[in-house]
Amino acid sequence: MAEETGLVFHPMDQFIVKPLFGDGPVMWYTPTNATLWMLLAVVCVVALFVLGTRGRAVIPTRLQSVAEVFYGFIYKMVEDVTGHDGVKYFPWIMTLFLFIFFSNMLALIPTAFAPTSHIAVTAVLGFGVFIAVTVIGFVKNGASFLGMFWMKEAPLFLRPIIAVIEVISYFVRPVSHSIRLAGNITAGHAVVKVFAAFAGIALIAPVSILAITAIYALEVLVAVIQAYVFTILTCVYLKDALHPAH
Amino acid sequence: MELAAAAALGKYIGAGIAAIGAGIAAVGVGNVAANYLAGALRNPSAAASQTATLFIGLAFAEALGIFAFLVALLLMFAA
Amino acid sequence: MATETLADGVVQGGAAVGSCLGLDGSAIGMPQLCTDWMPNQIFWLLIALIAIYFFLSRIGLPRIGAVLAERQGTITNDLAAAEEMKLQAVAAERAYVEALERARADANKIAAETRADIQKDLDVALAKADAEISAKTTESEARIAEIRAGAMDAVTQVAKDTAKELVAALGGSPDARAVTAAVSARLKG
Numbered sequence: 001m002a003e004e005t006g007l008v009f010h011p012m013d014q015f016i017v018k019p020l021f022g023d024g025p026v027m028w029y030t031p032t033n034a035t036l037w038m039l040l041a042v043v044c045v046v047a048l049f050v051l052g053t054r055g056r057a058v059i060p061t062r063l064q065s066v067a068e069v070f071y072g073f074i075y076k077m078v079e080d081v082t083g084h085d086g087v088k089y090f091p092w093i094m095t096l097f098l099f100i101f102f103s104n105m106l107a108l109i110p111t112a113f114a115p116t117s118h119i120a121v122t123a124v125l126g127f128g129v130f131i132a133v134t135v136i137g138f139v140k141n142g143a144s145f146l147g148m149f150w151m152k153e154a155p156l157f158l159r160p161i162i163a164v165i166e167v168i169s170y171f172v173r174p175v176s177h178s179i180r181l182a183g184n185i186t187a188g189h190a191v192v193k194v195f196a197a198f199a200g201i202a203l204i205a206p207v208s209i210l211a212i213t214a215i216y217a218l219e220v221l222v223a224v225i226q227a228y229v230f231t232i233l234t235c236v237y238l239k240d241a242l243h244p245a246h
Numbered sequence: 247m248e249l250a251a252a253a254a255l256g257k258y259i260g261a262g263i264a265a266i267g268a269g270i271a272a273v274g275v276g277n278v279a280a281n282y283l284a285g286a287l288r289n290p291s292a293a294a295s296q297t298a299t300l301f302i303g304l305a306f307a308e309a310l311g312i313f314a315f316l317v318a319l320l321l322m323f324a325a
Numbered sequence: 326m327a328t329e330t331l332a333d334g335v336v337q338g339g340a341a342v343g344s345c346l347g348l349d350g351s352a353i354g355m356p357q358l359c360t361d362w363m364p365n366q367i368f369w370l371l372i373a374l375i376a377i378y379f380f381l382s383r384i385g386l387p388r389i390g391a392v393l394a395e396r397q398g399t400i401t402n403d404l405a406a407a408e409e410m411k412l413q414a415v416a417a418e419r420a421y422v423e424a425l426e427r428a429r430a431d432a433n434k435i436a437a438e439t440r441a442d443i444q445k446d447l448d449v450a451l452a453k454a455d456a457e458i459s460a461k462t463t464e465s466e467a468r469i470a471e472i473r474a475g476a477m478d479a480v481t482q483v484a485k486d487t488a489k490e491l492v493a494a495l496g497g498s499p500d501a502r503a504v505t506a507a508v509s510a511r512l513k514g
Contacts, residue, residue, distance in 0.1 A: 053392065097373060187319075233305065320358075
């Protein structure tokens with residue numbers, strides 16, 4: 001894009017991973033800006049769920065009641081979607097939700113880095129859920145887990161076709177699961193950057209700034225909804241693994 | 247050089263065409279929300295229990311739009 | 326972003342850059358697809374997830390679960406206590422109403438007895454008074470009759486005497502018996 005003159009669009013530069021200290025190569029252990037923002041998400045979780053609840057108050061403080069709202073929301077979701085035997089996976093689902101939620105939210109701070117915009121990150125989350133759910137399905141149900149792909153309600157001659165489609169859609173799940181999150185976050189941040197580049201022209205700068213404000217509000221919504229959607233889809237997949245008959 | 251210019255041109259045209267998919271996904275998302283709202287107004291007592299389904303449907307509809315956007319991005323920046 | 330990365334672009338132009346960054350420090354293609362950075366992100370992501378899971382499952386979630394259970398217990402206990410107190414209050418009210426009615430009945434009974442006693446005394450007193458009054462009346466009537474008889478005698482005497490005197494004064498010779506008879510006849514008429 002270097003040949004462009006006038007307006008300078010670098011909407012993807014915000015996703016560059018940089019070492020925090022020095023300019024060395026990015027090895028697998030190097031502390032980078034990705035590290036920083038992921039660990040800030042961890043810090044937020046710890047602040048909310050460890051420091052916020054340290055009073056163990058029956059009448060909660062402000063921070064504790066926020067933590068309780070998160071707890072109640074996700075717990076109810078897990079219980080409603082997966083049923084009672086899904087509740088033992090609640091800490092894992094809570095972990096996923098809180099990581100994604102705080103990563104998305106922290107990424108909305110200007111100049112922040114968005115870990116969840118990276119397909120490497122969301123693919124680990126998505127395929128992690130996929131592998132875990134598949135393993136749980138086979139451990140809980142044995143070979144009858146495969147019955148999920150064999151529709152007993154369908155006419156006999158359609159069943160193989162449906163089974164093929166079901167298998168494909170099952171294997172597409174982790175892909176769409178991870179790309180949905182990364183794509184949403186990437187799209188939002190890139191759009192904000194594009195509008196920010198338009199702000200370089202004085203004439204349309206006010207419009208551009210208004211647009212950034214509006215997009216930003218939408219992005220706050222998207223950050224919350226994508227965390228919610230990722231979590232509830234995890235619950236749905238988990239339900240399929242626990243009760244493949246349905 | 248001619249070929250490279252044509253490739254660049256095709257890249258941008260392709261990205262533009264792919265971006266149409268985002269608009270079509272918007273129609274899909276609107277459809278989901280509109281039908282949910284219509285159903286919810288018919289039977290408000292059942293609406294609250296279906297918000298999770300609503301969001302799942304929205305997510306599926308939106309994911310395809312995101313795929314289209316992704317194709318556009320890949321063409322723009324990665325191809 | 327562009328101005329910021331331009332400064333250290335020269336440094337990054339060395340071995341550090343790899344295939345993902347251009348000479349000016351901006352991204353070539355999508356940074357998301359740069360495989361050089363993926364191990365780093367995956368490693369730190371796993372660290373972050375394990376840290377969050379550890380803090381949540383060991384500290385955060387049991388604590389909140391305990392607090393919520395305790396609150397539920399407290400609310401249940403309080404509701405039970407309130408229910409019990411309500412029952413007590415109802416019982417107390419019933420006892421109060423009963424006592425009130427008993428007291429009212431007692432009061433009515435006492436009032437009736439008292440009234441009866443008073444009525445009895447009153448009746449006795451009235452009877453006595455009536456008897457006294459009738460005795461007094463009889464006596465008075467006797468006295469009146471006596472007085473009236475006396476008065477009648479005196480009047481007769483006075484009339485006879487006066488008639489005799491009148492006859493004498495008019496110059497007649499009063500025949501005592503005739504005068505008396507005439508006066509008596511007149512008095513009777």
